Amino acid sequence: MTHFxxxxxxxxxxxxxxxxxLIDRADAHRASVDWHVMSLAILNEDQEPDSAEQRxxxxxxxxxxxxxxAAVEDAGPDVLEPLYSAIGRRLHHRGDEMTSAVVAETLSxxxxxxxxxxxxxDASFDEALRASHQRSQDALGExxxxxxxxxxxxxxxxxxxxAIPTGDEAxxxxxxxxxxxxxxxxxxxxxxxxxxxxxxx
Numbered sequence: 001m002t003h004f005x006x007x008x009x010x011x012x013x014x015x016x017x018x019x020x021x022l023i024d025r026a027d028a029h030r031a032s033v034d035w036h037v038m039s040l041a042i043l044n045e046d047q048e049p050d051s052a053e054q055r056x057x058x059x060x061x062x063x064x065x066x067x068x069x070a071a072v073e074d075a076g077p078d079v080l081e082p083l084y085s086a087i088g089r090r091l092h093h094r095g096d097e098m099t100s101a102v103v104a105e106t107l108s109x110x111x112x113x114x115x116x117x118x119x120x121x122d123a124s125f126d127e128a129l130r131a132s133h134q135r136s137q138d139a140l141g142e143x144x145x146x147x148x149x150x151x152x153x154x155x156x157x158x159x160x161x162x163a164i165p166t167g168d169e170a171x172x173x174x175x176x177x178x179x180x181x182x183x184x185x186x187x188x189x190x191x192x193x194x195x196x197x198x199x200x201x
Contacts, residue, residue: 002031002178005150007038007136010064010084011057013196015147016092017161019084022149025174035080037072038136038146039065039129060098063120065129067103070119073128075112082110093199151181162194 006022008015026033041062049055064087071079086106090096100121104114119125136148144157165173180186 003152004033006033007036007148009038009040009061009146010087011061012146013092014160016088017164017197018147018159020164021170025170037065037068037132039133040146042130042133066119066125067116069125069128070116074116086110093201151178154181160193163197
């Protein structure tokens with residue numbers, strides 16, 4: 001059975017698109033997925049944001065990363081995927097501002113109390129967030145963005161998707177990545193992307 005490790009930042013639209021595809025195909029193939037938090041805020045903390053919007057995104061990255069870490073500390077790692085999915089639906093599809101009240105509502109959706117929402121502005125969670133992020137970088141073997149995907153222990157940056165693939169295209173991508181993940185001589189393939197994906201409400 002194929003095993004995936006998926007390292008994601010909750011604000012990253014590319015990770016969101018890849019995660020929706022992976023959940024669907026992993027279920028179809030009875031593949032297992034372990035979910036891990038990484039942080040674009042930590043990855044880019046030595047660089048000045050290009051714009052106020054990027055600064056806001058990185059701030060949201062750090063604050064939601066703290067929430068995910070706090071939720072795992074409270075409820076264990078099995079809560080990570082359903083909480084990520086609940087946050088992502090609000091953030092990427094509905095465009096909700098991730099205030100503490102919205103986060104508390106989202107926690108309730110997955111059966112958690114509001115406690116982890118208090119972690120949004122609690123820097124004491126940064127050490128654990130940094131450690132989780134570093135594990136993603138160590139798995140990749142170099143600095144890399146979101147998502148980082150492991151297939152049976154072989155890790156790469158991506159997949160970077162311009163939309164959520166479905167049907168035959170989704171299945172073809174799954175087969176191709178499993179094949180590439182198992183090819184010891186494969187290193188990298190890349191083409192320009194069309195910008196971040198957009199999602200319907």
